[in-house]
Amino acid sequence: DGGITQSPKYLFRKEGQNVTLSCEQNLNHDAMYWYRQDPGQGLRLIYYSQIVNDFQKGDIAEGYSVSREKKESFPLTVTSAQKNPTAFYLCASSGLAGAGELFFGEGSRLTVL
């Protein structure tokens, strides 16, 4: 089945550690996105990529990094510089260079201990 796979679903991290969240899609979509969800704040865009080897900062990119070496993959690294990393992270993809309809993965919940 086509879709977006995020892993791990749950992740615990000690303060000061970097952690990488995986996102893989087999929808042949050009654009991929990372969002963060916090209670009462909706979805906020962290980074997005419209083509391979290119990506742009979203609204809350500080403390995060990404790469887009393959069309199917868009991993997100939460670095120790991110001051409040505990959140629910969502990866999405779109068949258009812009936004249009986004298809989301099931999310990864990161908890910093």
Added chain:
Amino acid sequence: DQQVKQNSPSLSVQEGRISILNCDYTNSMFDYFLWYKKYPAEGPTFLISISSIKDKNEDGRFTVFLNKSAKHLSLHIVPSQPGDSAVYFCAASANWGKLQFGAGTQVVVTP
């Protein structure tokens, strides 16, 4: 600066009745609007969309209305069912740009 606002964080409705979710936006350049539904610990799923050239779009029990002059859109769910209990996000984009999301409205459908 939040350009898409859902001012009602929650809504409770009886099964079989109509659910009306509201969304306001400030950016007059938005030309495409979407509604997503989200269950806990899952990713949002696309529900329905509307282009700015229309004022209404219907898909089964779901209808979205767009009032451009008021910069307001609403989602109607008729009749409401228990499986409709979820968080609903309004989203908007301009010229196929990045989607801007509202904060969401939690809908609870009671028996």
